[in-house]
Amino acid sequence: MRAFRENGDELQAEELNSEQLEALSNQIRQQIVTGLAEKPMYPAQAARKYGLSKQRAHYHFKKLERSGLISKTGQTEKSGGKADIYSPAAQLYYYDTGADGNEAVMPDIDEDVQSFLGTLVEGRRIDGVVVAGSADQHGPDQVRARDGHLTAEITAKLGNYGRFQSRSVALDTEVSRDGSYEQNIFILGGVLTNTVAKKFNEQFPAKFTGKEFPYREISTPENTYTEPNIGVITKTENPENPEKTVFMAAGVRNRGTEAATRAFHDLEEIAPELVEKHYLIVRGLDNDGDGRIDGYEVVE
Numbered sequence: 001m002r003a004f005r006e007n008g009d010e011l012q013a014e015e016l017n018s019e020q021l022e023a024l025s026n027q028i029r030q031q032i033v034t035g036l037a038e039k040p041m042y043p044a045q046a047a048r049k050y051g052l053s054k055q056r057a058h059y060h061f062k063k064l065e066r067s068g069l070i071s072k073t074g075q076t077e078k079s080g081g082k083a084d085i086y087s088p089a090a091q092l093y094y095y096d097t098g099a100d101g102n103e104a105v106m107p108d109i110d111e112d113v114q115s116f117l118g119t120l121v122e123g124r125r126i127d128g129v130v131v132a133g134s135a136d137q138h139g140p141d142q143v144r145a146r147d148g149h150l151t152a153e154i155t156a157k158l159g160n161y162g163r164f165q166s167r168s169v170a171l172d173t174e175v176s177r178d179g180s181y182e183q184n185i186f187i188l189g190g191v192l193t194n195t196v197a198k199k200f201n202e203q204f205p206a207k208f209t210g211k212e213f214p215y216r217e218i219s220t221p222e223n224t225y226t227e228p229n230i231g232v233i234t235k236t237e238n239p240e241n242p243e244k245t246v247f248m249a250a251g252v253r254n255r256g257t258e259a260a261t262r263a264f265h266d267l268e269e270i271a272p273e274l275v276e277k278h279y280l281i282v283r284g285l286d287n288d289g290d291g292r293i294d295g296y297e298v299v300e
Helices: 018-025 027-038 043-050 054-067 113-121 148-158 172-178 194-205 254-265 265-278
Strands: 002-006 009-015 070-080 081-088 093-094 129-132 169-171 185-188 230-237 245-251 280-285 293-300
Touching: 002 194, 018 054, 018 070, 027 043, 027 070, 027 081, 043 054, 054 070, 070 148, 113 129, 113 245, 113 265, 129 148, 129 172, 148 185, 148 254, 169 172, 172 194, 185 194, 194 230, 194 245, 230 254, 230 265, 245 254, 254 265, 254 280, 254 293, 265 280
Parallel strands: 009 093, 129 169, 129 185, 185 245
Antiparallel strands: 002 009, 070 081, 230 245, 230 280, 280 293
């Protein structure tokens, strides 16, 4: 993940891999990705916009989704059923030719931020992976994650402190399949949609305590929260490898995960409390009344 500036705005860009380059070799798929960046759509909408059959549109969407170029970000009611809405998985994509550029100087890392991140960031190297829940049905409850797009915000923030030494993002299903738990892990999403969160949940000082599906309850040593817009940022020593750390940004529901992600963006401000307690509870706010989380307040 890299940051680029355009018209004064900072945009986060993901490097294209070989599978993504192959997916974008088709002009229609290029148009779909560009169109989704302007406005999220479901396949039938794209079919009408680009003059495709619904079957052909679904084919292109699946090709783009499998390559990781787009992801499901919501659903809408349509013709008595539900249609998945898609958006690009990153703000920008780029292809690195390997040419040398000018040396960039990163700002100093705040002392509390470094203390909280610990072994995840050492010497401007990010040694770990951000783990998102799979958008396919999976896990004991056979659910689909809908917050994968937020990984771009987490990796972008971490990218201010160093460079990922390997792959920056993985799905919970991949980590489970590979058994790669003995590393620094930043979990995005809660125990319902992220099986890695479920594996480490009991280790966190602030954790999910709902005992039955859909587990919509977060508890701390002081309080229990069930509001859908409540989110948590927390960390613990990795029980699989005491030299590594596991972090989690999650919510009672999607709105809570969005709130936790927004709070993590302000890590310099909230780091002192995270260093002290190893957790922070936030409540997401809809300040402009459009139904979306655009702010947060610290509640514990």
